[in-house]
Amino acid sequence: MCGIAGLIHKGKSANVGSEMTAMLQALKHRGPDSTGYAVYGEPTEGDYVMRLKVAEAEDMDKGRGVHKIIEARIADVEEIMEEAGAKVKSREAATEYALRYVLTHEGNTGDMAKSIEEVEGVEILSMGNGLELIKDLGDATVVSDMYGLKDFKGTHGIGHTRMATESDVDIKSAHPYWAFPYNDVSVVHNGQITNYWIMRREMERKGHRFMSNCDSELLAVYTAHNLSNGISLEDSLRQSIDEIDGVFTYLVATKDQLGMAKDTMAAKPLVLYESDDLIAMASEEVAIRAILPEEIDTTDPYDEEVRVWQA
C-alpha cells in the first residue's frame, strides 16, 4: 500500500523535520516496514552533504566480524573521497552503518559518487547542497529519533512509509530514492510500475545504475535522466505519465521545487492542501491533519494531473 507525504513552505524555513515526522507517523498503518525522509534545508554554496550507508540494518546481527568490515568500508570510502579531492568538513554517524559527511569538492561529484559505490555494500543515499535523505527500518518516530530529525529546519520535504510488496524489507529498497547522481533530487512513490523491466533495461543501456529491485527506484533514475538532459521537472513529470505504465502517484523534490504526478487511472490516492504559504499533500488526509488540526479545504488531484510548486 505505502504512504507518501510532502510539504513545502513558500519563501520561508520551518520545522520541516518534526512536521514530516508527524505526517508520516499518521500514515504508519499504510506501511510499517520502513520510513524515509528527504528534507531540504537552506542550500549551502560550496558545501555538499553526503549521506551513505555502508551496511544494511540486518547486517548488524551477523556477529563481531561485521564491525571490522564496516570500518574497512568507511576507510575505503574516505580514501576515495580524498583521492577525488574532496575535503571532509565533518562526519557524523547516527548509526554504525549510516554516515553523514559535509564536504567541499571542486570536481564532478557524480564521478566521485560512482567510485564510492564501487566499494562493496556501500550506497550513497543522497548528495546535494540542501538535501538530507534519511531512511531506515521502523516507523516515523523511531527513524526520526534515531537520526535526530525533529529539530531539522528547512523549506520542504517528502517522505514515505513503506509496506514491502515486491522487494525486500531493507534500507536499499526503502524510499525516498535519490536521483543518482543528480544532486538534491529525491523521489517517493506509491504504486506499481508494470513496464519496470523494459524501462530499467533502457535506462541501464543509457548508463544509469540501479541499486535495488524496487520499481520505485526507476522513477528516481528516470527523473535524473530527464533532468540531466535539460528537461524541466514539470515536463519530466508530464512525460512520465505517457512513458511509465502502471498505477502510481509520486512526488519529486529538488533543491527548491516540489512536484507531483498521478497516473492515467488516478488509482493511487493523494490529498492536497494549498494555502498562500504552505502546500501539504499526503496519501490520506489524516496526515495533513496531523500538522493542520484546524478545519481546512482539501482536494483530490485528478488523473494525469501534474503540479510543481516553488519553495
Next chain:
Amino acid sequence: MASMTDDDLKQMSQDERAKALGMTTEQLTGKSLYIEFDPEASERYTYPWSYEVDFNKRTEIDTDTLSTTEVNSAIRDRMKEGYGTIVLKNPRGKHSLGVGILNKLNLIVEGSCGYFGVGLIDGPNVRITGRVGWSCGENMMAGTVVIEKNAGSTFGAAMRGGDLVCRGSVGSRTGIDQKGGTIIVGGDTGALSGFMMQRGRMVVCGNAGKNLGDSMYDGTIFVGGEIRSLGVDAIEAELTDLDRQWLTRKLTQYGLMPDKGVDHFTKVVAGKQLWNYDNLEPSEKKLIL
C-alpha cells in the same frame, strides 16, 4: 429459526446475533436471510434489534482522543440510550467513522472524515460539514448523506440505496459498481465515474472525467457540464420529461438546482452491447452444435 423471536435477537450482543443468524459460519445456513424472507413475518422497515431513538435528544462525542472503534462503539451506546441526534466533534480525517449504522439517526460530523466514512449504513441521515476521503458511503443501503465540501475517489462505491450528496467535487471512479440509490455531485467528478454501474442514478452538476460510464450494465448518469469522454458501451440518451421532473425535484431538495434549470443536462445510459450473459460460452456452443 422459529425458536428465535425478535425479542431474543434484540437482547443479544452483536456477536451473538451474528452467530445466531449464521453469519459467522463457513457453511451458509440461510439463517441470515431470515429477516428478509420469513413468510410469517409482517412487513417491516427496521431491523428487529434497532434502537428506539428520539431525534430531539442530542448529544456530542469529542472524537479527538478516541480511536475509530471507540467512536463507532460510542455512537451505538448513545443510540442505545435513546439519543437520536449525535454530533461528532474534531474528527480530523479519521477513517471509517459512522460505519454500519443500521438505525434511524441524525448524525452530524463537524469536520472531515477519512476513508470509508459512513459505509454500509442503512437508515441514518448524515451531514458532514467538511471533506470525506475515499469510498464514502460505500455499500450504503438507505438514508441520506450530505457532504458540504469535497470528496475523494470511489464515492458511493457499490451503493445500493439512499441519497449520497457531495456539494463540492469528487475524485475518480465515483459510483463504481453502483447498484441503486442516487449519487449527486455539485461539482466535478474524475475518470471512470459510473464504471460497471448496474442500477441507480448519478447526477454530476459540473464536468465529468474520461471514460464516463465505462462498461455500465444499467442505470442512468446525468451530467450538467462537459464530458471528457464516454467509456465503452456508454451512450447518450434523450432527456425525457420524467427525467427533468426527477432532476428538478432532487436538485431542489439538496439546494443544488442550477439557475439555468436542468435542460442542459446530458443523459448517459448503457448501450447494452457488451451484455453477453444470455450467450453460450464457446465450449458450450460446441457441445450443442
